[in-house]
Amino acid sequence: MATSDVKSQGAAELAMGQSPARKNAGLVGQYLTLGLLSLLVLGPIGLTVIQALSPPFRYVSAGRPLHPVEVSWQDRTWFSGGPLSLVVRTLIVFALLAWLQKVASGGGWKDKAYLVPSRIVAIVGGTVALALVMNPLFQSFFKADGNTAVLYAAAVVAVAATQVWAYLSPARSPITSVVMALFTGFGLISFCIVTMGPTVWTLAWTRYDLGPAMGRSFVMTICVTVLQVSTAIMAAYAFVFLRFPFKRILFALFMATLLLPLEVTLVGNVATIRQLDWTDTMKALVLPFGAAALGTFLIRQGFRGLPTEIQDATRLDGYGHVAFLTRFAVPLTRPVIAAFTVISALSAWNQYLWPRSITESNSFNTLQIQLRLAAASEVPNANQAIAAALVAAVPVVLLLIAFQRQIIRGLTAGAVK
C-alpha cells in the first residue's frame, strides 16, 4: 500500500536521523520531567507526612512563642494503640508483602502460579516477623544506648530470611533472590519506622473522635448514593420509556435544578431544616441530596442508547415495565450507572458547606467538619491535626484504587464524547 510505504520510509528516515545516544538522552529527559512533575503532585503529601511525624509544639513564656518539645516514644510498640490500629497496620504490611510477591512472581492476581506455598509462607511469615522485630527496634530508639544500628541490621536480616524462599525461581540466580529479599526487608522495616512507629496516628484518631465522625460520613455517603442512584434510575426510565403528559416541562423542571446549586439555596434550606427541627440529624444531611438532575441526565442518555428492538422484544415476551427495568435496562447500562454511583459517592463524602451549616453541636460532625475542628483548635499540636487529615484521606485513596476506571469515566463524562 502506498500510504504505509510512505509511512515506513518516513519512519526509517526518522530513525536514521536520531542516534541511539540522543534517543537515550531523550528518554532520560522524559523520565526526569515525569519525576519532577510527580514531585510537584506528591510533594505536599510528603512534606505533610514529615510534619505529622515531627514533634509537637508547645507555648513557652520566654523567647519564641512556639518551640518544638521532646516527646516520649516509650509507648511506641507494634502492639500498642488499641486493637483497631493493630489490625490496620498488620493489614497494611500484609498487603504490601502480597503486592511485592505478586510483582516478583511477574504474574497477575488471578494467576494460579502466584499463590504457591512459598509465597504464602513469605507473606504471612514476613508480617509476623515484622511485628516481632519492630518492638525492640522501636524501644531502642528512645533508649539511645548505641544498639539501634545493630538491631536495625538484625531486623532487616530477620525479615529478609522469611522472603528468600519465595524469591527463588529458576529464572533467577540465588544471589539475586537473596539481594531482593534483603531489599524487601530493608524497605519494609524503614516503611514501618516512618509510618507506624509514632503513635501520632492513633493519638489523632482518638483525640479528634475520627471513628464516630468517619462512621457518620460513611452512613451519609451510602444513604445519599443509594437515594440518588435509585431516584435517578426511576426518573430516567420514566423519561425514556414511559408516555405521560407534560414530559418536556417536567424534564425542564429537573434540569433547571442545575441552576440552583446548594450555595444559592443555602439560606433557605438552613431555615427549612431549623423549622423542621432537624439540625444535627442524619435526615438533614441526606434528604436534600436525595435526587440529582445530573444523574437523571446521564442515566437517561444511557437508556436512550439501548436499541429499541430490545424493548420491543421483551414487551412481546410479556415483560412488564418493572421487569424490563430491573432485568434489562439497568444491567445493560451498568457502566453509566457505575460511573454516576462513584461520582455521587465521592461528592457526598466530600460534602462540606451543608454539614457545616446544619450541624450545631460538634458531636454530630461529619469527618470533613471534624478536620476543620482539628485544624482550628490546636496549633501547638499541629502534628496530630495533620495526622488526622492524612488518616481521613485513606478511605478515598482505597476507593480511588478500587474504582479508578469508573471514577475517571464519571469525571470525564461530559468532556469527551
Added chain:
Amino acid sequence: MSVTDATALPDGAPVVDAPTTSRRRGTYDAKEVGLALLFLVPSLAVFAVFFYLPFARLLSWGTYESVRGGASYNQVGIDQYREVLGGHEFRIGLWHSLQFVLWTVPFGLVLGTLLAVAAHRRLKGIKVFQAIFSSTLASSVAVSSVIFFFLFNPAVGFFRVSWQSSPRWAIFAAALPAIWQNLGLSFVIVLAGLQAVPDEVMEAARLDGYGAWRRLTRITLPLIAPVLMFLLVILVIYGFQAFAQIDIITKGGPGGASETLVFKIFKQTQDYGKGAVLSVGLFCVTLVVTFIQFAILDRRVHYGDE
C-alpha cells in the same frame, strides 16, 4: 413494524398493545402514567422541598429587612435588593470570589495540560506516573485545606510565610489547596481529551517535519480546545463555589479580606433578609456562568437524536 402500519390497524388489535412506538400520539395509558408518576415523585419531592421552595422563599425574604439582628423583619420591598446588590459588601465579596477564580483557573488549565501532555506517551511505567498525577482526586477539600493550612502556617508551618495572615495574600493562601487538588481532575480530563486525538494525526504531523513544540501548539492544543473549554467551565464553577478552603485556612480574615460571596452567604444564615439578597446575587452570577457553559457545550456536543 413502522408507525403507519400500526395506526392503520383498528383499536384493540393485538399489535397496538405491543411496542410503545406504535401507539397513537395524544392518548395515554392510565397505568403507564401512574407508573411514571410513581417513578418521578421521589425526585420531584426532593426538588420541590429543597430546590424550588427555598429559592421562592429567598426571593420573597429579600424584600424584608431584619431589625435588631433578626429579631423582627420589616417589609422594605425591592429597596433592599437595590441597596445590597449595588452596595460595597456584595461587590467586595464578588471581587474576592473572582480573585479566587483568577488564582485557581489559569493554574488548573496550565498545570493540567502540562501533566497530561507529559504523561500521554508510550513509555515503560507510564501507568505509575498517570496514577500519581491523578492521585489528588483522592483528597477532599477539607483534607487538602488542612494540609495546606499547616504547610504554610505562619507559626508552625513547614514554610513559615505570612500569606494566611496578610490581607494581600490571604486569598492566594486559600487558593493553594484548590490549585493542588484540581491537579488530578484537570489531568484526568485533559488526558481523556488527548487520548481521543487519533494517533494518525500526530503521526502525519511528525512526518511533515513538525517539531514537538509545533505539534503541541499547532495540532494538539487546537484539537483539545473543546476539552480545555469544558475544564475551564468546571474550574470556574468550582472557584465560585469554594468555601471550605476559606473556612479552614483564613476564616474570611484577616479583617474580612478573604470573605468570598459564598462565605458571606454562610455568615448570613441568621439574617434571612440580607442572606436572601446575597443568595439571589450569587444565583445571577451562577446563571451567567451557566449560560456561557451551555453556549460553549451546545456548539460542540451532540446529544443523541433529538
